[in-house]
Amino acid sequence: MKLALKVTEIEQLSPLVKRFRFEDPKGASLPVFSGGAHITVEMPEGDTIRRNSYSLISDPYDGSGYEIAVRREDRGRGGSLYMHRKLSEGDDITVSTPANLFQLDLRARKHVLIGGGIGITPFLSQLKQLDMEQKPFELHYAARSREEAAGLKLLPKAAHIHVHLSEEGARMDLGAILDGQPMGTHVYTCGPEGLIAAVADQAARLGWPKSTVHSEAFTAPPPGEPFDVVIASTGQTVTVKADQSLLEALEAAKVEINYSCRGGVCGRCRTKVIACEGRILHNDHWLSIEERAAQKDIMPCMSRFKGTRLELDL
Amino acid sequence: MPKTEFSPSIESRPTYPGLTSQGSAPAIMVADAAGAEALVDLVATDASVMDHAHVVLIAKAPELAAKLTALTPKALHEAPDLDAATPLVTQILDTAKMGTQLYLAGSEGVIGHVSALAFARGLPMEAIQSEHRGSIARRMQCVHCKGITEDVTTDPFVCAHCDLTLFMRDHFSRRLGVFQAVCVDAETPGVVPATEEIRP
Numbered sequence: 001m002k003l004a005l006k007v008t009e010i011e012q013l014s015p016l017v018k019r020f021r022f023e024d025p026k027g028a029s030l031p032v033f034s035g036g037a038h039i040t041v042e043m044p045e046g047d048t049i050r051r052n053s054y055s056l057i058s059d060p061y062d063g064s065g066y067e068i069a070v071r072r073e074d075r076g077r078g079g080s081l082y083m084h085r086k087l088s089e090g091d092d093i094t095v096s097t098p099a100n101l102f103q104l105d106l107r108a109r110k111h112v113l114i115g116g117g118i119g120i121t122p123f124l125s126q127l128k129q130l131d132m133e134q135k136p137f138e139l140h141y142a143a144r145s146r147e148e149a150a151g152l153k154l155l156p157k158a159a160h161i162h163v164h165l166s167e168e169g170a171r172m173d174l175g176a177i178l179d180g181q182p183m184g185t186h187v188y189t190c191g192p193e194g195l196i197a198a199v200a201d202q203a204a205r206l207g208w209p210k211s212t213v214h215s216e217a218f219t220a221p222p223p224g225e226p227f228d229v230v231i232a233s234t235g236q237t238v239t240v241k242a243d244q245s246l247l248e249a250l251e252a253a254k255v256e257i258n259y260s261c262r263g264g265v266c267g268r269c270r271t272k273v274i275a276c277e278g279r280i281l282h283n284d285h286w287l288s289i290e291e292r293a294a295q296k297d298i299m300p301c302m303s304r305f306k307g308t309r310l311e312l313d314l
Numbered sequence: 315m316p317k318t319e320f321s322p323s324i325e326s327r328p329t330y331p332g333l334t335s336q337g338s339a340p341a342i343m344v345a346d347a348a349g350a351e352a353l354v355d356l357v358a359t360d361a362s363v364m365d366h367a368h369v370v371l372i373a374k375a376p377e378l379a380a381k382l383t384a385l386t387p388k389a390l391h392e393a394p395d396l397d398a399a400t401p402l403v404t405q406i407l408d409t410a411k412m413g414t415q416l417y418l419a420g421s422e423g424v425i426g427h428v429s430a431l432a433f434a435r436g437l438p439m440e441a442i443q444s445e446h447r448g449s450i451a452r453r454m455q456c457v458h459c460k461g462i463t464e465d466v467t468t469d470p471f472v473c474a475h476c477d478l479t480l481f482m483r484d485h486f487s488r489r490l491g492v493f494q495a496v497c498v499d500a501e502t503p504g505v506v507p508a509t510e511e512i513r514p
Contacts, residue, residue: 109436183410184436207339207413209441 002042003030005066007091013069017118017150018084019057021067022093029063033098035126036188036216039066040096040262043082048244048252052079052220053262055190056098057124057154061132066095069150071118077223077243101266102190102216104129109184111137112177114199116191117144120151122216123190127161140164142172142195174202189215217285219263221245224281224304230311231255232274246300255314257300264302271298271312278307317352318446320514327484330425330446333417335360340367341415342406343387344399344428347373348448349420350382356417357385364388367417368406372399372424396427403428407435418444422493423453423464430491439488450514455492456480462492468509470498479506 009021024030033056043050058067070083087093102122104111111130113123120141130137138160143149145167155161164172178187178199187208189199196215203213223243229250230237240249247269250257260268264284273280273296282292284299291297298305298312317332333356341363345353350371357364367387371379374394383390391406393399416432418425425444432442451465461475469482473495480495487494499506 105436107433107436178412181412183407183412183414183432185412186436207336207415209438211438211440212412212436 001097003095003097005030005093005095007087007089007093008065009067010087010089013150013153014148016072016148017069018072019067019069019154020083020087021058021065022095023065025092030066031097032063033060033125034100034103035060035129036102036104036122037098037100037125038102038122038261039068039098040260041068041083042094043079043086045078045082045086048248050077050079050082050244050248051262052083055102055121055125057121059128060125061128066098069118069121069124069154071150073220075223076220077245079220099260099266101261102188102214104135104188105186105212105214106133106135108186108212109136110182110186111135112181112185112187113137113139114142114172114174114177114187114189114191114195115139115151116142116189116195117148118150119189119191119195119216120155121190123188124151124154126188127156138162138177140172140177142166142191174198178202178206178208186212186214189213190217193217216265219283219302221247221262221264221302222283222304225306227305227307227310229305230275230309231314232311233314240304245302246298246304250300250314257314259301262301264299267299269299269301271300271314272296273298273310274313275309275311276305276307277309278305280305280310316447318448318450318514320446323484326486326488328422328426328429328444328486328488330444332445333419333443335363336415336443338362338365339413339415340411341417342368342370342403342410343417343419344370344372344403344424345418346371346420346424346448347375347378349418349424349445350375350378352419352445352447353382353417354385361385370399370403370406372396372420396424400427400431404431407432416442418442420447421449421451422446423451426453426486426491426493428491430489433488433491450512452482452512453492454480454482454495455487455490457494457496463495466495467512469512470506470509471495482512 005022008023011019038053040053054068072084073080142164238253260266267286281304283302364387369387370391454466456473459476463474481498485494
């Protein structure tokens with residue numbers, strides 16, 4: 001379901017990050033959500049609609065508006081640039097209702113939240129939920145410098161909220177964070193791939209069960225070289241432009257396809273490959289290593305193609 | 315007595331794959347008299363599993379306690395029955411750290427109850443190891459009065475609390491750690507099927 005909202009606030013949090021607030025034009029209450037949820041924002045430009053998903057950073061129980069924080073990616077496909085340069089207070093904006101692919105496991109006895117850089121965003125709504133439910137937690141936020149740490153303006157000051165700024169010599173020590181946590185603790189990481197892998201590795205070394213280790217690598221689809229795909233049912237050829245994702249190109253060509261997260265994590269847009277002469281550039285977090293190698297499936301929201309022929313079962 | 319093999323059933327019915335040593339990690343082991351033998355067998359595969367192990371023996375059996383002490387765990391705690399063991403196990407779980415391994419052995423009642431205590435503290439089910447030994451008697455919860463009847467070996471059986479005749483089902487509550495039993499003659503009062511001994 002889609003919501004037609006208005007941009008009511010834009011705030012520069014750091015040189016690269018802006019906070020946006022959206023509200024219903026008539027002041028109606030929006031659906032509440034759960035900590036870690038995201039919305040998909042529509043960005044119409046010319047004849048295409050770009051859609052990016054962003055974690056909600058506002059209070060999950062507050063239906064008066066939705067807030068997101070967007071980092072400007074100068075080498076991205078232009079979604080974040082649209083948000084930073086084209087959008088003004090008072091503009092109309094269409095967003096999806098919230099969905100959550102990174103929810104808290106509320107059975108946990110304690111929650112350890114680790115955010116790197118812009119990866120702090122899902123935790124901003126989660127910590128409000130944890131406060132509300134009075135669940136024990138600690139949050140660790142790692143950023144390069146005070147200037148770049150957009151999250152600083154959004155985090156409450158509390159003893160269980162720790163900020164690690166590497167430029168100030170306070171690098172995050174994952175061993176110290178994870179060692180000695182009480183039985184039944186769950187850890188959640190969002191940020192660069194390297195951080196997610198380091199947390200998983202450290203947790204495994206300390207004997208944490210796999211299902212207590214959660215992560216979300218929220219990335220917008222990367223740009224790349226243009227390529228063509230053939231739609232098996234109609235024989236139609238669709239060209240994917242350099243700054244377009246395969247999913248966006250299919251949508252622009254009116255090819256019906258299911259989606260949800262648009263970030264390669266939910267699995268909804270998984271599509272069968274009928275013919276592949278070349279190499280699929282898998283950028284998702286859904287397919288296994290074996291599935292990637294087989295080149296029988298593709299996640300159109302994130303992945304691209306290099307080669308002579310790619311035919312999809314659509 | 316060897317590890318019990320149960321016949322396949324519905325998905326909620328717990329299975330007990332057996333104990334495998336995770337090496338010299340901190341560990342909590344809970345066993346009844348029959349389950350103690352599974353701990354002895356576990357140590358035979360890897361003696362280091364006892365290096366940092368707290369063992370809770372739920373039995374009035376000094377000779378078994380001596381046998382387990384000989385395996386040199388970090389500590390051996392004894393409790394005469396499940397009720398007495400509960401505060402002991404709860405305290406050990408409450409002070410345990412992440413990375414602590416949980417090994418449960420014995421009847422379904424012991425395994426189910428201690429699993430539920432650990433589950434309530436956020437430990438995922440797949441992180442709990444278990445091995446069934448000894449009696450196949452079940453702890454059954456009456457879904458009507460919520461009372462738990464111990465050591466049930468027949469189907470149907472009579473609820474020890476509300477006297478309803480209950481049908482023994484494989485439906486298991488992980489949260490409560492007990493099988494769920496439902497009135498067998500609710501639609502046809504007094505028409506009760508013949509009582510049978512349960513099988514694994």
